[in-house]
Amino acid sequence: AVIIIAAVTFVVWSALGPEPALTHALLNFVSVLIVACPCALGLATPTSIMVGLGKGAENGILIRGADALETVRKLDVIVLDKTGTLTVGKPVITDLLPVSGMTDTELLFFAASAEQGSEHPAASALLALAKERGVGVVQPTAFAAVQGQGISASVDSKDVLIGNRSFMDERGVECDEFDAEVVRLSNLGRTAVYIAVGGRIAGVAAIADVLKETSKGAVEAFHKMGLTVVMLSGDNHATAMAVAREAGIERVEAPVLPGEKAARVAKLQEGGRVVAMVGDGINDAPALARADVGIAIGTGTDVAIEASDITLIGGDISAVVTAMALSRATIGNIRQNLFWAFFYNAALIPVAAGVLYPFFGILMSPVFAAAAMALSSVSVLSNALRLRWFRAPQVTLKKAP
Incomplete structure (x- = not known):
């Protein structure tokens, strides 16, 4: 189109322009x-x-990129994962409830010993409590983990199972005697982990993880x-709802197995x-990859970071607010640049003709045309550099009472 306009300009000035017509035609063409x-x-x-x-x-x-x-x-x-995203990700044992005839120390010995081969947050909480109380642990054998459900191991020649209720039910472990306690703990936002020794329920450990200061x-x-x-949470619905209420979240999907998270995201899409x-976490990677935008907590696993589009270095979800504000500011800036560039061409091409x-x-x-062209480029660059004065929106710290 520009070549056509330039050619028409040359022809018109050559035919109708004042003398020297060819000189005027060439100058306006250029x-x-x-x-x-x-x-x-x-x-x-x-x-x-x-x-x-x-x-x-x-x-x-x-x-990672412009997209x-x-x-x-x-x-x-x-969509927010609970543990490590909304919460600090460092759970602690709040309650240790052994069956009659078993002491807290015995229950902790079997549980902490069995969990030595696990990477689940519950494992670190149990091992930390054992260390705090001076309970010695032994190396387990025949360790096996079932993703999203629990672990099994052999400790002192006894089979130990640690996991959720469905994990115990599938293995024929009767847990009804703890139903009332589990409901109470769940309503307090604590996750109940069942512990079985020798094929019988040995007790329950309650785990809690506090919200990050900026989550609410x-x-x-x-x-x-x-x-x-x-x-989304792998906890039972009552526990997840307690945490959600504290954070101010109304929509909760729980319990959700690790493999189901991507499907939940797809359903929303x-x-x-x-x-x-x-x-x-590792369990979040498929959902991060499936989402329109995957956002990984920088303090999380390498797998999650690799699957994401955006990484929050500080591990604080309030940075998502900043990312959205920055995105809107950047796209607005691009539109301003494009408007100026189009306006410049629309206004000056007829003048040049x-x-x-x-x-x-x-x-x-x-010469003036070249100066105007340079000025247009400088204007666009200057406007883009205004983004350097972008300020992140402040997120108020709101701790639950």
């Missing part, structure tokens, strides 16, 4: 080509993206931004929603 140089258009998007990605890194947000930065502003659902404020900010917040998944000459006797020289 001016049109210079003014129409798409330098500003070429700089409009990449410069803003580059500055936006750099600003994200300054705020502890590593964004992720652009998609974040479109989110309408954010971040959830409130998500709601203000119009996002639907969903929490099928409804036409743009979904972000925030998680930190000489449309003002019949009325005002004004012609644009190639």
